[in-house]
Amino acid sequence: MTSLKKLFDNNKVWSDNVKEKDPEFFSNLSKQQTPEYLWIGCSDSRVPATQILNLQPGDIFVHRNIANQALHSDFSCLSVIQYAVEALKVKHIIVCGHYGCGGVMASMGDDDLGLINHWLQNIKTVQRFHAEELNSITDHQEKVNRLCELNVVEQVRNICNNSVVQNAWKSGQQLTVHGLIYSLADGILKDLEVSVDGSNQ
Ligand code: CO
Numbered sequence: 001m002t003s004l005k006k007l008f009d010n011n012k013v014w015s016d017n018v019k020e021k022d023p024e025f026f027s028n029l030s031k032q033q034t035p036e037y038l039w040i041g042c043s044d045s046r047v048p049a050t051q052i053l054n055l056q057p058g059d060i061f062v063h064r065n066i067a068n069q070a071l072h073s074d075f076s077c078l079s080v081i082q083y084a085v086e087a088l089k090v091k092h093i094i095v096c097g098h099y100g101c102g103g104v105m106a107s108m109g110d111d112d113l114g115l116i117n118h119w120l121q122n123i124k125t126v127q128r129f130h131a132e133e134l135n136s137i138t139d140h141q142e143k144v145n146r147l148c149e150l151n152v153v154e155q156v157r158n159i160c161n162n163s164v165v166q167n168a169w170k171s172g173q174q175l176t177v178h179g180l181i182y183s184l185a186d187g188i189l190k191d192l193e194v195s196v197d198g199s200n201q
Helices: 005-021 025-031 075-087 102-107 115-119 121-129 131-135 140-161 163-170
Strands: 037-042 060-065 092-098 176-182 189-191
Touching: 005 025, 037 075, 060 075, 075 092, 075 163, 092 140, 102 115, 102 121, 102 140, 115 121, 121 131, 121 140, 131 140, 140 163, 140 176
Parallel strands: 037 060, 037 092, 092 176
Antiparallel strands: 176 189
16 A cells, blocks of 8 residues: 655645744634635646635635536535535635636537536536637637636626525625636636626626
8 A cells, every 4th residue: 555655744844834933823723714715616736726825724715626616406515605605704705717627628528528527517508608609719729718717607607696695695795706717827817807796796
């Protein structure tokens, strides 16, 4: 059996470094979490929320899945949204996609990927909704990247229709849903400017 020694060693170094900078860090954080943000992002190893936002443990509540989807049939994502909005009272829900997303690319093909094909079905629907625009793009990579953006916009809409989010807005809770996209090529986030805060839904 191969071991996880490297990871345990890394963890010890990290923990020691954090404690050196702030001896109270873990004891303070272990008492409660009060993140202001919920992040719904892709599982892609190159898009780790806390790191790319230069935040610390405790700053952001995270849900990740293949191709950053927020589907009404996904109890895991729905539960995360409910807990984040009702219990943690996050002020922002961020859907973040990334250019060159493998899940989005796979949804454009016909390969038999088993269960993943079912998971990506929703993105095929997004593609159908926007067929005219997407078909006008001749460059394949550009087409993939535009679908990555459109997928984020659709997930923002899904979240805005979520009853937990709707109820939060009705009760006057401060909550904004945002759509962002990340570039693997330069590490920069872009705001897709589709933010909704309940007053403009
Ligand atoms: Co991805």
